Amino acid sequence: MATTFRIRTATVLLAAGFALAGCSSSTSTTSQSAGGVGGPAAGAPAYRGDPGSSADNGFSPEVDPAGRPRSTFAMDIDTASYGYAASLIRQGSRPDPSTVRPEEFINAVPEQYPQPAGNGFTVNVDGTRLPQTHRLANPGDVRLLRIGLQTRTQNQDSRPDTALTFVIDVSGSMGEAGKLDVVREALDDLIDQLRPTDSVAIVTFSDEATMVRPMTRVSERSDLHRAVDGLHATDSTNLEAGLVRGYQVARDGFRPDATNRVVLLSDGLANVGDTAASPILSQVKENAAKQITLLGVGVGQQYGDQLMEQLADQGDGYVIYASGLDETRTAFREQLPATIPIRALDAKVQVTFDPEAVAAYRLIGYDDRALSASGFRDDRVDGGEVFAGHSVTALYTVRLKPDAVGTVAQVQTRWQDPGTHSAQETGDTVSVSNLNNDFVEAAPRLQACYAAAYFAENLRQSPYANETRLNDLASIATDAGRQTGDQAVSDLATLINRVGN
Helix, strand or coil: CEEEEECCCCCCCCCCCCCCCCCCCCCCCCCCECCCCCCCCCCCCCCCCCCCCCCECCECCCECCCCCCEEEEECCCCCHHHHHHHHHHHCCCCCCHHHCCHHHHHCCCCCCCCCCCCCEEEEEEEEEECCCCCCCCCHHHEEEEEEEEEECCCCCCCCCCEEEEEEEECCHHHHCCCCHHHHHHHHHHHHHHCCCCCEEEEEEECCCEEEEEEEEEHHHHHHHHHHHHCCCCCCCCCHHHHHHHHHHHHHHCCCCCCEEEEEEEECCCCCCCCCCHHHHHHCCHHHHCCCEEEEEEEECCCCCHHHHHHHHHHCCCEEEEECCHHHHHHHHHHHCCCCCCEEEEEEEEEEEECCCCEEEEEECCCHHHECCHHHCCCCCCCCEEEECCCEEEEEEEEEECCCCCCEEEEEEEEEECCCCCCEEEEEEEEEHHHHCCCHHHCCHHHHHHHHHHHHHHHHCCCCCHHHCCHHHHHHHHHHHHHHHCCHHHHHHHHHHHHHHC
């Protein structure tokens, strides 16, 4: 099943070639408006974590829908957790469990959801039984439910101009191999790829922040290249000063008819000034005002994952992790220009499970993106931003009651139009028959989603990690890679094998 949303275009974000998303299913098309609700109010509550939940040591537990039928969360397109974990595993180590977020592993699985014909996005809903290798009491009663969101890609010829303010960490830690050297080469490459009518500004920060180059048309490439080539590492990391100055420069160079964004390139190891996301972002709130979005690009083996992730979540943006020159260059060259427009502001999902058919459900991941059920239609509550060409996937386990028939859940999605801030809402229904396929008959990309999700559960030492074996997950991912012919899915299998061995 699927639902197509009509949304207008506005701002920006980078989708890395390795920051992939989702899993596939069938499509139908509907659209409806929830009325002209205004934009977020000043001082709006920030619902992070459902106060009705009883998470087990930070891991979302199975929930009885008789007591809490609604699962509500903000959309999230971050993939840095997967990128960083993959880099560490290739180096022969494991990520810290606290840096592993399953939704970012799931959203790193390449997807091919159907795209909408016009401005908007499709929501695809499907599912399957668990594989026979899944070690769980009464596994025959449990299903996987997948909800996927897909936006339309942006044609390069018709995209708006862009005004990018690069805020570049030049602290001493960035002098290590694979950090500032990679940033310089990738930026030089990007400047050669952008259109002459695009604009770039450059701000650096160490102890203090410096505007190296004001907003400059790319037609003046030689000036921009000189600014990039002059970057060198020095002193401490005052990320606060860098972002504050970066947003000031972005606002000074704001172009009303262009996509305006701040791109933070850093290892996230802040050690001077405010080193927490909230106080930093509170200083740039007025300059940002949902017209300038934030992309975080994390670099380096020593990487401050938590700060970068929180900055992106609270700064109307997202974060990726670039492990080397090839990935960074690919992301900048191939993805940055193509994925600039924003398709939906404050996108949220609410799934209402039917207690007549469902004994329990569990959302895998999105632990720090959970919302109160009442926050779903409260447009003061921050959701997630969804950009052109992005797929976003959520995966649930659903424990059915014996002989369950009919409706399993109602899926509703709500977002705000980027141009008017009017609220839009649409939904679809999931039935038992949608979830009854055997796992071996499921779409290979859904199988890969399952492998990615439980790989993350293993790495973060979740209470649900012992339900699967790494060698079984590797086999599933290997088969999915063979069926899809997608190297990224095969790479997932290789990572699982390395940890398992």
